[in-house]
Every structure is written in structure tokens, then in C-alpha cells.
Amino acid sequence: MTPIELIHGLRWADLPAAVQARIELTLLDLIGIAAGGHGTRLSRIIRDHAAEMFGGAAPMIFDHRTASPAGVALAGGMMIDSLDGHDGYNPAKGHIGCPLFPAALSLAHLQGASGVEFLTTLVMGYEFGARASEAQHATVPEFHTSGSWGATTAAAAGARLLGLDTETTRHALGIAEYHGPRSQMMRCIDHPTMVKDGSGWGSMAGVSAVYLARQGFTGAPAVTVEQAPEVWADLGDRWALMQQYFKPYPVCRWAHAPVEAVLSLRAAHGLSPEQVERIEVETFHESVRLAMNDPRLSDEAQYSTSFPAALAMVHGTILPDHLADEALDQPEVKRLSRSMVLRESEYANAAFPLRRFARVTLLLRNGDPLQSDWTTPRWDHTSPPTAAELRSKYHDLADPVLGRDRADAIEAALADLPKTGLAPLTDQLFAPIS
Known part of the structure; x- marks a missing residue:
């Protein structure tokens, strides 16, 4: 044909x-x-x-x-x-x-x-x-x-x-x-x-x-x-x-793996955002380039890795209301987004674009680190909704x-x-x- x-x-x-x-x-x-x-x-x-x-x-x-x-x-x-x-x-x-x-x-x-x-x-x-x-x-x-x-x-x-x-x-x-x-x-x-x-x-x-x-x-x-x-x-x-x-979330797909990794740690350890000092993310180059950590408008928030990951830590999900222009000034979200560390990973780079990997470490205020497994986005075609x-x-x-x-x-x-x-x-x- x-x-x-x-x-x-x-x-x-x-x-x-x-x-x-x-x-x-x-x-x-x-x-x-x-x-x-x-x-x-x-x-x-x-x-x-x-x-x-x-x-x-x-x-x-x-x-x-x-x-x-x-x-x-x-x-x-x-x-x-x-x-x-x-x-x-x-x-x-x-x-x-x-x-x-x-x-x-x-x-x-x-x-x-x-x-x-x-x-x-x-x-x-x-x-x-x-x-x-x-x-x-x-x-x-x-x-x-x-x-x-x-x-x-x-x-x-x-x-x-x-x-x-x-x-x-x-x-x-x-x-x-x-x-x-x-x-x-x-x-x-x-x-x-x-x-x-x-x-x-x-x-x-x-x-x-x-x-x-x-x-x-x-x-x-x-x-x-x-x-x-x-x-x-x-x-x-x-x-x-x-x-x-x-x-599942209305943000750039390149941010979804970090979001899922944050959510997995949050759920597994029953964490509140106040317990987290800093979020560290290892992922592929293009996701690291989504570097808007202090968005002022919805379009900036949607094209970010740090801000959606911070939203996930604070709210346990990401909803359109969280990304509206007037909703972006959330103190805990901004704190976690601004302090986030993003590192490029050769492992994740090698898999992109067919697979999008991220691994997250949460550094808690008590000094403990919590690390996720390598994580991929939800609802990929290999495991659809x-x-x-x-x-x-x-x-x-x-x-x-x-x-x-x-x-x-x-x-x-x-x-x-x-x-x-x-x-x-x-x-x-x-x-x-x-």
C-alpha cells in the first residue's frame, strides 16, 4: 500500500x-x-x-x-x-x-x-x-x-x-x-x-x-x-x-518519568512535602533542558521538569488547576522546584526517544536519602490505560x-x-x- x-x-x-x-x-x-x-x-x-x-x-x-x-x-x-x-x-x-x-x-x-x-x-x-x-x-x-x-x-x-x-x-x-x-x-x-x-x-x-x-x-x-x-x-x-x-498529567511527556518516580516514593514512604529538603533527578538530556523552575505562566509550567515534579510531591497528582496562571505561586511547590537538581544520565539518553527513563532521589530534612528505581511514564503504548x-x-x-x-x-x-x-x-x- x-x-x-x-x-x-x-x-x-x-x-x-x-x-x-x-x-x-x-x-x-x-x-x-x-x-x-x-x-x-x-x-x-x-x-x-x-x-x-x-x-x-x-x-x-x-x-x-x-x-x-x-x-x-x-x-x-x-x-x-x-x-x-x-x-x-x-x-x-x-x-x-x-x-x-x-x-x-x-x-x-x-x-x-x-x-x-x-x-x-x-x-x-x-x-x-x-x-x-x-x-x-x-x-x-x-x-x-x-x-x-x-x-x-x-x-x-x-x-x-x-x-x-x-x-x-x-x-x-x-x-x-x-x-x-x-x-x-x-x-x-x-x-x-x-x-x-x-x-x-x-x-x-x-x-x-x-x-x-x-x-x-x-x-x-x-x-x-x-x-x-x-x-x-x-x-x-x-x-x-x-x-x-x-x-495522565497535562505537562510535557518528558517530565512524566520524574513525576512518576516522585509519586512512587511519596506513596511508598507516606511522605509529606515538608519532610523533603531537596529532589534530585537523573534523566535524559531533553528532560533536563526543561529547565523552567520558577514559571510565571501556565505555558512555562507545562514545559518544565522541576515544577511538575514539585507539584507531584506537594499534591500527589497534577491537575489543570495546578497549572493555571493564577495558581503558580505556591510556596512549597516553588521551594521544591527552585532547589531541584537535574542531572543528565547516559543510561536514559541511550533509551530516548523510544523510552523515557528517570530516577529520583529525595533528600529528607532528617538527612536520609530515598532513591526510586529507574521509572518510565504511565500509559505508554506498552501498558496503555x-x-x-x-x-x-x-x-x-x-x-x-x-x-x-x-x-x-x-x-x-x-x-x-x-x-x-x-x-x-x-x-x-x-x-x-x-
Whole structure:
């Protein structure tokens, strides 16, 4: 199967039952993150921007205003990215669903796609995006944000939903790859701001590429699609959707192993934060680079290793409320974050990016050291969350924002999507949050 054959030829009946079940839960998780991120400052700014600068009649997610399809994709991708709790793919060191979902949702709605076609397009997008990300990492030395391969992924979804022919699809992919945001991920790691992972910009570029190609704008080939055959050889044999991780906490995945190690020691020894003098972390280089130990804004707190680990020690978990702009001035959290020692480990470096290891030592005020085992994040694809755990996460995020009745209605609409079509879902997603 070629990438173009995947885009236009994949059918719901081709998918294993486990893949069909997983895409429903993956979509539910993305919607929960979108709801949780709706109230962030980043989300408010980008939705205002889309409404003002991207005029059009397409409805925006959780907003009363409209924009162009590209503007809707921009706003939706950045709203999800504003709360860093969405699924990801270890080989990509990034995320596929965040740029894919808002583009596919808007275009499916505008094209009158069926529920089955929408779900199949999302599965196709995960399969396409996983391999596009691997191809890009193999062909360029820089570490670019998810928006870079997210642009071609959004274009692939759009080409399918708009029914482009083979040659026009090639041009859409080439335009998206060429104009997709090759933004420097490690710059944002060193200096975290609202630019984050580039997902919204990639989603916007992918949607724009599809409409440009349909009008005759040329751009083929997409190098990552047409000149990396070894990456695409297992299409139809390996289901990359089943290799995505989920996040129990809305912070950068690179901080999750230290967080889990802190939580394991806290629980095993019944510790309170006041008993801990200092936290020391051994982990991989990229996690050490998440060096924002005194964040002033939510985006800085989410792109940190020390602050989430301190939150875990103080609260025993990490919730969106702990990361809000106005919640960051917590004395015990700040004390532990500022005093934390981060050390790079060759053991952890050797395993990255396929596995993310950390080992934590808690130095207690009485002088005793407590050391964890080498620890990995929860909910990796090798040990995924249960359906009940993901549904619980969704409600924890969505219920406070949407209300339980509306959150339940979205969950029910997703479950019935293959039978009822998109309207029951989009009726909920395109209505504003009061």
C-alpha cells in the first residue's frame, strides 16, 4: 500500500476491532483536552485571532464565532496544545492527533461526511502522521515541532475528505510539507512560550494546502512521503494508532518519568512535602533542558521538569488547576522546584526517544536519602490505560467546563458515531461554552 492508497483507499471494514475501539477513545481524550484548554489565555487569544483575521462561515470548536476552515484548524489545534495533555508518539517525539483532529473535524463537517468516514479519516491520519514524522526525523538534523509533520497529516485528511484525485493529492501534500512550520522545538523547550508545539500552525497549513491544490496550485512532491519508501513499507501491517501514548498529567511527556518516580516514593514512604529538603533527578538530556523552575505562566509550567515534579510531591497528582496562571505561586511547590537538581544520565539518553527513563532521589530534612528505581511514564503504548481510565480522565477535564450533561452527550455521540453520523457530535462541539 502506498501513502496515496492509504489516504483514499482505507475503509472502516479494513480496521481491526481494536483499532476501531481505540479511535473512539483517542478522540474522546482529545475533546477532553480541548475542553480543559478552552479557558487558557492562549486559547482565548488564538480564537479571537481566528475570528478577526480568518473570516469565514466554518464554526469554531466551543465558540459562538466562525472562521475559515484554516482558521478553525489553527484555533482548534492551539486550544488543544494550550493544555499539554494530549496523546503522542514516542518515535516522533511529538503529537499527531492535535494537528489532525481540528482539521479533519472542520472539513468533515463542511463536506457532510458520515460518522464512519470521519473516524476512518482519523485512523488514516494517525497511520500517515506516524510515518511522516519518522521520515522527517530521518531526513533532517533539526528537531522540529509536531506542526511540521502535522501539516502534511492535516493535508492528507483534507485530501481524503474533499475527494481530491491522486495528482492533486500529491500537490496538496507537497504544499503542506513545504509551507508547514519547521519550528525549532528545543527553542521552545529552552524558552517556553505560547508558540509551543506548532500543532495549530501545522493544521492551518495543511488545510490551506488542500484548498490551494484543489484550485490548481502546485507543490509536489512531498519528500517525506515520496522519497522515504522504507518508512511507508509497513502500511496495513502495523497500526501506529495502537502505538500512541496517553498522558495522565497535562505537562510535557518528558517530565512524566520524574513525576512518576516522585509519586512512587511519596506513596511508598507516606511522605509529606515538608519532610523533603531537596529532589534530585537523573534523566535524559531533553528532560533536563526543561529547565523552567520558577514559571510565571501556565505555558512555562507545562514545559518544565522541576515544577511538575514539585507539584507531584506537594499534591500527589497534577491537575489543570495546578497549572493555571493564577495558581503558580505556591510556596512549597516553588521551594521544591527552585532547589531541584537535574542531572543528565547516559543510561536514559541511550533509551530516548523510544523510552523515557528517570530516577529520583529525595533528600529528607532528617538527612536520609530515598532513591526510586529507574521509572518510565504511565500509559505508554506498552501498558496503555484502560477504557475506564481514559473515560474518567475525559470527565475530569470536561465536566467542570461543559457540565456533566453536555460531557455525557458528547461521549454518547461518539459511541453512536458510526450509526448516527456527525451531527449529534458537532452540535455539541460547535456550540459555545457559557
